[in-house]
Amino acid sequence: MHTEPTTFSAEEYFATQPPPSTLQHDVEKVREFVERQNRDGRQVVLVTSGGTTVPLELNVVRFLDNFSAGTRGATSAEYFLKAGYAVIFMHRQFSLQPFSRHYSHSTNPFLDFLDIDAPESEGATPRISVTPNKREDLLQVLTVYKKVHALGTLHTLTFVTVNDYLWLLRAVSQEMAILKRRAMFYLAAAVSDFFLPRQKMSEHKIQSGKGSLHIEMDQVPKILKPLVDEWTPGGYIVSFKLETDPNLLLPKAKQALDRYGHQVVIGNDLHRRKFEVVFVSKKPQPALPPGIEQTEAAIAHASDASNAFSEYWLRIDIPETPTPGFPAKEIEEDIVAELVRRHAEWIANTP
Template sequence: MHAYTRQEMSTESVITSRRLEEFLKENLTDTMAESLQHWGERLASFAQRVVDGHCRGIALVTSGGTAVSLEVTAVRYLVNFSSGGRGAGLAEQLLQRGWACILLHSESASLPFRRHIDGLGITEFFRELTLGRHSSSVESVLVAYEKYRENLFLVPFHSAAEYLYLLRLLTNTLCRKVDCLQRLPMILFTAAAVTDYYVPRSRMPEHKISGGDHLTLHLDTVPKILGLISEEWHRESSDCPRYLISFKLETDEEELRRKAVNNLLNYKCDAVVANLRQSYREKVWVYWLADAEPEELLRPEDRSIEALILDRILDRLQLNVCDAMSTGPEGA
């Protein structure tokens, strides 16, 4: 199996970067881009604050689905649906373990802690509002949110273009704009479901497409920027480990394995969490770049699958930290 060399990845990244710029220019107006730019400054302030508060590390988690519009004045969309439950669950687990978490989430995605309230039935929900006191389950969620909210930074997106713009902005900010982060481990979890196709703005009708007739769409491919992000994330200037964990969902196990291995080799992910659509809440395979075979994780009755995933990743991260310390100047 072929793996890119550093030089090839750099060349590939230049091509991808140009393609990304063209895509963003075509799908984001200057006003839209300017409205997103402030997230970089806000993230830098957040990162400085949580580092001063002695968090154990910083994680950027992407979550939810992406949408591409079919009209300029958008009514109809193509959507890669994702509830965002995986990302929200990972965020909760990270916060409970002393990490700070940035959640880049779609506007409709499940949110950490709030998802447990949103999951109440309508009768339960209104009972909570009218009783004057909370049930033990709701009270525990409120207590957890209050305890961890200062270490949680939420960044919403709607379209695929907004997602790609913000992902590049946030990773660049974390890797280049906040010097104190060089002393902390960081993990990037790309759990968002990014659409593969879009309609270029130049080919969109201005107003709503009329119903009633057959509709043929000619779709272009959305640029795949995971390799570009990987190169930025793994810059050698950091003193601590930086992990990139990507996610793959398929309906066929052989296809799932093929694409997971492809992500490992072509994009230099540290690990790929792979699951089938039919069993994504109960079972995943974790593919590590350093291992010949994936590790299968099965959810026990008393824990979430996200807790197991994070167990494995943080165990590897700790080993990486220990190895770095033993081979550093003092351990040499």
């Protein structure tokens, strides 16, 4: 299977690729959620989480995927809720979710938290209880979970394909525009860089009897620029950059900030991401004296200067002998605390 590559702008992508069938329903629910949080004066963060698939057929049997289980997004959502934000949690279907994530891993399965008590009388149905040494942890999570749902500060959306993700991101960000500077975008999902347009897909399962498979995929359009400039002007936008070569991490993060003009890139090295990240942002340009115009040359000089960017490394200690169950420290706690501080400062200092 061989096709010629095509370059899609964001506008061309949405004009040629069909929206998911549930989009309108999802948008209506998001609108209700955002309007309620806006009336209550809350900050709202969109957390994207998990990986996207790239289908190879219209009747999907085969698809490309990535390794993301949604750990960073699900964990961060909990800490944003704890900080008083309302959260729109847009996640890959069946990936980890806030609160239930504590019992989804094979080392901490939910059924191990439960006991079957002997029936009180002959013929009675046995009762289920929580294992005594697990009750404190479960009570802690359940208490926060119930509080969040009572307040109505968590709204979840699901995607599977990169097409689902792009359509949802545009729709949700447009609904969040009414929040202006109280909106944050925490784009932690592992989004595919390449996709196969619907027009180039095989209708039915690709047959293995045809021999080797050759697929020419197209690049997924860069959506950070329209997100910043058009969909939700005024939002505080945080993107992530994952690299396996540490020498590329800072240059790629700075390149993204220059290209898209958002607020923060959080860089992570694949093998160190659970205990070390770097916040990369642009330093504010100093105000010029009255009557002095900022020439194009001055702007170019400022953007090219080696000190135009700030780097803030965040690290946590890894215990030598990890204990089963809940980790003692999660780096997402510090990531979210730093972003909440920066967001508040940004709101206060921006006219």
